[in-house]
Amino acid sequence: MNVRGALDAPRTQQTGCVVSVVDQKAVELPPRISEASVADYFALLKPRVMSLVIFTALVGLMIAPGHVHPVLGFISILCIAVGAGASGALNMALEGDIDVLMSRTANRPIPRGRITRGEAMGFGLTLSFFSVMTLGALVNWYAGALLAFTIFFYVVIYTMGLKRRTAQNIVIGGASGALPPVVAWAAATGSLSVEPLLLFLIIFFWTPPHFWALALFRNDDYTRAGVPMLPVVAGPDATRLQILLYTIVLVAVAAAPWPLGYFDWIYGVTSLILGAGMLVLAINVYRHRTGSTALRATRRLFAFSIFYLFALFAVLLLDVVAKAIAPLIW
Amino acid sequence: MDSNNKPDGDRIVLTEAQKKRRRERSIAIAWALGLMVLLFFAVTFVKGPGVLVRPM
Numbered sequence: 452m453n454v455r456g457a458l459d460a461p462r463t464q465q466t467g468c469v470v471s472v473v474d475q476k477a478v479e480l481p482p483r484i485s486e487a488s489v490a491d492y493f494a495l496l497k498p499r500v501m502s503l504v505i506f507t508a509l510v511g512l513m514i515a516p517g518h519v520h521p522v523l524g525f526i527s528i529l530c531i532a533v534g535a536g537a538s539g540a541l542n543m544a545l546e547g548d549i550d551v552l553m554s555r556t557a558n559r560p561i562p563r564g565r566i567t568r569g570e571a572m573g574f575g576l577t578l579s580f581f582s583v584m585t586l587g588a589l590v591n592w593y594a595g596a597l598l599a600f601t602i603f604f605y606v607v608i609y610t611m612g613l614k615r616r617t618a619q620n621i622v623i624g625g626a627s628g629a630l631p632p633v634v635a636w637a638a639a640t641g642s643l644s645v646e647p648l649l650l651f652l653i654i655f656f657w658t659p660p661h662f663w664a665l666a667l668f669r670n671d672d673y674t675r676a677g678v679p680m681l682p683v684v685a686g687p688d689a690t691r692l693q694i695l696l697y698t699i700v701l702v703a704v705a706a707a708p709w710p711l712g713y714f715d716w717i718y719g720v721t722s723l724i725l726g727a728g729m730l731v732l733a734i735n736v737y738r739h740r741t742g743s744t745a746l747r748a749t750r751r752l753f754a755f756s757i758f759y760l761f762a763l764f765a766v767l768l769l770d771v772v773a774k775a776i777a778p779l780i781w
Numbered sequence: 782m783d784s785n786n787k788p789d790g791d792r793i794v795l796t797e798a799q800k801k802r803r804r805e806r807s808i809a810i811a812w813a814l815g816l817m818v819l820l821f822f823a824v825t826f827v828k829g830p831g832v833l834v835r836p837m
Contacts, residue, residue: 484799489809522827526820585817589824 491560496536504535504631510764511632515639527638530586538605540575544568553672594638601630618684625658656701664753691737698733702726721766
């Protein structure tokens with residue numbers, strides 16, 4: 452017979468003896484039998500976030516110098532993807548209490564009661580362990596250590612430390628989302644260089660405009676959950692200014708690798724065109740502050756920011772592929 | 782979720798839905814473990830004797 456709560460029951464000290472009060476306090480409950488499906492567990496991995504992680508890591512791997520064996524390349528990307536998914540599961544385990552309060556996250560497996568926080572925690576820790584150890588053992592320990600640091604940063608520094616304490620949560624926490632191409636580069640080369648750090652900086656400065664645009668049109672959600680996102684703490688107008696300032700920095704950082712000689716002119720021109728689009732949309736967000744026009748402007752910036760990052764990295768990937776197959780054609 | 786479980790003495794009888802989901806989860810775990818074994822096996826071919834050399 453299962454007596455849930457027996458292990459957690461308090462003990463009282465009476466006349467020098469430790470006396471269990473389990474008998475008085477424990478409630479007999481049937482054991483919880485999980486009906487969680489494989490899809491519920493897959494949802495814990497945040498597949499949409501994971502897809503962006505896979506893509507940016509793939510670019511980091513492909514632009515790295517030297518030859519990477521396809522099997523080792525596949526293992527590297529798989530481990531980075533699983534590590535990112537593990538971070539997502541641990542994040543959901545720790546945020547189950549606020550996810551239930553927000554319409555954006557209320558359909559996640561934990562708020563819906565499909566998976567308990569403990570199960571998500573166990574799932575996330577298991578995947579974290581295996582992703583890091585597999586990357587370290589099969590590829591190299593430098594990349595394994597970087598992946599472990601990425602998971603640690605996202606779960607401990609961002610989720611447990613920053614998210615509920617400061618409006619700068621996604622600015623600092625954005626570092627964890629920016630690390631996958633760095634991990635992939637380390638997996639390919641066993642070292643670090645300027646190029647992966649440039650990719651890191653691009654994603655790092657992309658994160659604030661992207662998430663603050665989301666926070667602007669999900670302001671009610673974050674307010675209800677008590678998450679101190681910038682629009683909740685500083686107000687929408689201050690957020691609009693910050694979005695514009697960060698977008699200016701982002702466009703400059705994204706274009707810098709061209710004049711610095713790290714990426715060629717195709718990337719440079721593309722980054723300037725895409726950057727102009729980001730700037731126009733950020734200016735629109737800054738200008739339109741009320742009504743449906745303001746809402747539309749923030750939604751457009753949010754949607755375009757995803758395309759912006761995808762397109763920027765896609766150009767780098769295409770450039771590498773083009774250079775690889777050009778000698779075969781000519 | 783638990784209301785359909787009818788205890789049979791000290792044993793719990795799973796509902797059909799619970800059995801189906803448990804089987805699906807077990808199969809998914811089996812696939813994951815199988816993939817991992819295959820990956821480790823494949824790496825022994827890729828690295829050859831160097832599989833034991835794991836640079837920091």
